[in-house]
Amino acid sequence: MKRTALASAAAVAALLLTACSASANLTVSPEKIAEEAEGALEAQIGSRPDIDCGEENVDLVDGTVVDCLLTDPETMSQFDTTVTLSEVDGTNFKIDVQVASEPNAA
Template sequence: MKRKYLVAAICVAAALASGACSASVSVGDKQVPADKVAAQMSSQLAATVGRAPDDVTCPEGLDAEVGATVVCALTDQGTEYDVTGTVTSVDGDNVKFDVQVADTPN
């Protein structure tokens, strides 16, 4: 029972934080590698709700252009949610993106 509340807390907190969390990473080849996107998503969600999800996995990198998106899989306590990263700004090699967790599990 406690597990479901924690997953719900992650989703609610992520949704309430200005509609999303925000992350920032440096890139060298105009794409944020999938592992860096996943790590930043996990870090931002941990900062929002007090702990990281069990796992975040991204199928591909995130293009370093405003509006680009990638849908990753967030797993916590055995439940999986889509989590979307959307680029909000690019300043040289610094890419900022919002993180939005889906309202319902997969």
């Protein structure tokens, strides 16, 4: 009886691991996220900031929040910035960009 229960548990665990690896999320580069955020802010404020969203690919999942750093090209001040993904459909997505109201301490 114990062998049957262990064999069943092992089979279920193997099935779960297979399901996880088969349903990997699509990703987008941090450079693409930064480019989209720069464009969105440029459309709002009239000048294009420099945004760095790190080096790791980002999962394309609704609600994913990416921590970025915005540099104002005129003052070189840096601001914490978050980019939130929404309406993800394959590799298409929308973003919401939130920039801290105060620059980071020097």
